[in-house]
Amino acid sequence: MVFVSVIDEQNGAAAAPAGNTLPNSAGALFQLLRDGVPRTRADLAEMTGxxxxTISARVEELLASALISPAGENSSTGGRPPSTFAFNPEARTVLAVDLGGTHARIAVTDLATRVLAEREERLDISQGPVVVLDAVGRIATTLLEEVGRSPADLLGVGVGVPGPVEFATGRLTSPPIMPGWDHFDIPGHLRRWFSVPILVDNDVNAMALGEHAVKYPDVSNMMFVKVATGIGAGIISDGRLQHGAQGAAGDLGHIAVPDGSATPCTCGNTGCLEAVASGPAIAAQLRESGFDVPHHTALLELVRSGDPEALLTVRQAGRQVGSVLASCVNLLNPSVIVIGGVVSTAGEHFLAGIREAVYSRSLPLATQHLRILGTQTRGQAGILGASALVTGHGLSVENVNRLIG
Structure with missing residues (x-):
């Protein structure tokens, strides 16, 4: 059976299949142990009442499933020391897939999103879903063998894709850089290799989940902005990823820049942020000035060389991104904005341009404690988020109860 990521529009909570939601179920007790802190049966009884x-029965069920394991003994003032139990992230594995326009990053993680094996391959998304997903299946099978696990050990598969995803079905909807992928059944195709739940989401949403889970778990309101071939954002509000009504939330790239030009965009409009401040747009502007920048790598090399015109162009692109983000800051009031994507690696000039526009255009109250930072996950945000997508769903109360039952 295949599940896809679904966000309840009424409360933002992840919608889950019907199941045992009793507060004293094994799945409910497991949520208290997911933080990894060892606890005794007495601790759990005190926490839950x-x-x-009941506690002993539920602990035995979780031990049998291997989702928790003995964690040693606590000191005792007399008699036999009480045993402690903790989350066992090695109980299952997760296959995490991050697809980009020209690459595929695939990893096997444990249930705590720790990467066990990883591979990045140059893979052009325009080759179509069958070619790309067949390659993913082969690489993933090899990675599982490398870590001594099998498809039967998987909790699920998470896939981030560079296009708009209808989250209720897990299918792409008119992706501009993905010919042949429109409404293609990604979960159905991957089931040829992996008969487990398969969750599909936009790559920037996955990146937001990954950065949030690993670097900012205590931040309730944040945005992750990817600036690369396209521009998009993942929105975390009240600790939960927001998709919007049809999964289109966060599509910054097709918002008109306040002082933008009439530059045509792939969406059919003019003056979109993506048309004037994405990686290809910056490279095109520099080519018009006589620079030889045929691709992102050449652009980054030019910026890092300290060329004054390249630095000014990148900083101006940052200002244009910031001018759009300023409206988002006033509307959503995040406390952290993380900037990722290949253009973010151009250095502080790009980030400086973003900060300049955001702080000058947003309300003082909204920016009082706002931090605008570069990504801290070193290119792994996508696979970490794809893993978190699976564990967030697969380790829910209902699905743990189903797994045990």
Missing amino acids: FARS
């Missing part, structure tokens, strides 16, 4: 017999 449940009878010791």
Whole structure:
């Protein structure tokens, strides 16, 4: 059976299949142990108010599933020291897939999003879904073998894709840089290799989840902005990823820049942020000035060389991104904005341009404690988020109960 990531529009909570949601179920007790802190049966009884017999029964169920394991013994003032139990992230594995326009990054992680094996391949998304997903299946199978695990050990597969995803079905909707992918059944195709839940989301949403889970778990309101071939954002509000009504939330790239030009955009409009401040747009502006910048790598090399015109162009692109983000700051009031994507690696001039526009155009109250930072996950945000997408769903109360049952 395949599940896709679904966000309840009424409360932002992840919608889950119907199941045992009893507060004293094994799945509910497991949520208290997911933080990895060892606890005794007495600790759990005190935290929940449940009878010791109920706690013991639920602990035994979780031990049998391997989702928790003994964590040693606590000191005792007399008699036998009480045993402690903690989350066992090695109980299952997760396959995390981050697809970009020209690359595929694939990893096997444990249930705590720790990467066990990883590979990045040059893979052009325009080759179509069958070619790309077949390559993903082969690489993933090899990675599982490398870490001594099998597809039967998987909790699920998470996939981030560079296009708009209808989250209710996990299918792409008119992706501009992905010919042949429109409404293609990604989960159905990957089931040829992996008969587990397969969750598909936009790559920037996955990056937001990854950065949030690993670097900012205590931040309730943040945005992750990817600036590369396209421009998009993942929005975390009240600790939850927001998709919007059809999964189109966060599409910054097709917002008109306040002082933008009439530059045509791939969406059919003019003056979109993506048309004037994405990686290809910056490279095109520099080519018009006589620079030889055929691709992103050449652009980054030019900026890092300290060329004054390249630095000014990148900083201006940052200002244009910031001018759009300023409206987002006034509307959503995040406390952290993380900037990722290949253009963000151009250095502080790009970030400086973003900060300049945001702080000058946003309300003082909204920016009082706002931090605008570069990504801290070193290119792994996508696979970490794809892993978190799976564990957030697969380790929910209902699905743990189903797994045990």
